[in-house]
Amino acid sequence: MVKFRHIPPTQFLKGFEAAARLESFSRAAEEVGLTQSAISHQMRLLEGQIGQPLFLRIGREVRLTDAGRDYHRTVRRCLDMMEEGYRRLEPYRKPGSVVVYAPQDFARRWLLPRLPALRAAVPACEPWLDTSGVTVDFETMEVDIALIHAHEPPSGCESLQIARDRLSPVAKPALAAALHQPSDLLQAPLIHEEGPIGWADWLAHVGIEAGKAWKGTNFSDSDIALAAAELGQGVALASLFLAEGAIAAGALAQPFAAAVDSGRAWYALSNAERLKDGDVRDVWCWLGQQAAEKETG
Template identity: 80%
Template sequence: MVKYRHIPPTQFMKGFEAAARLESFSRAAEEIGLTQSAISHQMRLLEGQIGQPLFLRIGREVRLTDAGRDYHRTVRRCLEMMEEGYRRLEPYRKPGSVVIYAPRDVTRRWLLQRLPLLKTAVPACEPWLDTSGTAIDFETMEVDIAIIHAHEPPVGSESLLIANGNLSPVAAPALAQTLRDPADLLTASLIHEEGPIGWADWLADRGIAPDAVWRGSNFSDSDIALAAAELGQGVALASVFLARDALAAGNLMQPFPTTLDTGRGWFAISSPARLKDGDVRGVWDWLQTQAAGGA
């Protein structure tokens, strides 16, 4: 069976949608730029293909049949989706467009603040930030550079280490200053993030039995967990990389200097083919200047 064999020509769908909405073949023809007879002919061909009448002809006006009203909802939705798809392609047509994928927390906490520096370093670049969370495949996706959190970059990719994934307690200054010893965390309000490594691991690494660290709020988003810590709602076990700007601004403090090595890092990855583009290479070189592998 031929796939999509019941789908009429797009021009017929546009004519039908206009005629149904305006209740007039002549007004639909004027809107689309055809003659009234052309629209009328298209609608008869469309009705013949579908196998039932879509319009009731009443003098110079037309009214939808029940089947026509049902079909109009489908056609209007399909045309809107096609128009939306076209608009979404606009960034691809921009000269200098570089699609940078990064998780939301990295984009919000690190990349966003550095976009002016990127624009200064690569003036022709028009960055397009993708935070969709989709698994990256350079062969099938329009992604030029991706920032990922992993133990090591994928085999076969070009990569550079932006920062390691060390974790450290962070808190708003007023709360941080009340913490004198890591054991104080056992009675503090803690902020938990979803993930394989958490407070129990950090405390165990300090030689503290983590029997009472399950209290507190849980978050699935690192950015929001850091925001909660900035608001004084608890102590977060955060990526030092993601917390860097908040620490530099004084919104957060590290009550203890020790960090937990997670064995993971934040890597920028790309493909050799994508890096042949001058603007993509410019962004890549800029990322190298921003890398902080010891963070």
């Protein structure tokens, strides 16, 4: 069966909606930019396609039949939805739009605070941040640059290492001040984040048996784990890369310098086709500058 075979041409529906609302073929013709005879002809064709009259013609005036009133409600709703759909496309028409995919923790903790710097460095760029959590495929998705957390970048992409990921305890400054040596962590409220590297690994790194270090609140999202630490709910074993802004602002403190490498890094990905666009290339270069500053800093 052919889908949508009962849907008339859009121009017929626009003319019908105007004529039904204005109760006049001539006024409808003025609104849609046609002649009165053209609207009248369209309505007869529409009624022929539907198989029943939609209007009662009374002299120069028209009135909807019961079927016409029912159909008008449907047509008006559908035309409104189509108009809304068109308006929603407006952001896609923005010049300079660069779609950047990033996990929510990276976007919230690292990229968002740097957006003013990005806008200043690349004034023509209109960033579009995607934090949906989907698997990025440059062949099927409208993503220009993707930021990922991985052991190594995938093959077949242009890649740029932003920073290695190192983990260390962080806590609200008052709580961090009470931790004088790493063993004090065994008595502290701990915040756990799901991942391959945990508290037992860091404690082993500084020569301490984990013991009861499994107690505490678990989080699947590193941004929320850091937020819990900022609220004083415990000590988080956090990515220093993601926590650096909170540490610099005084919302968190790093009580011990020891850090373990997670075995992963943050990478920017793109492909040769996307990088042909000048705005995408400028954002890519800006990311490279941020990585270089991180390396030298």
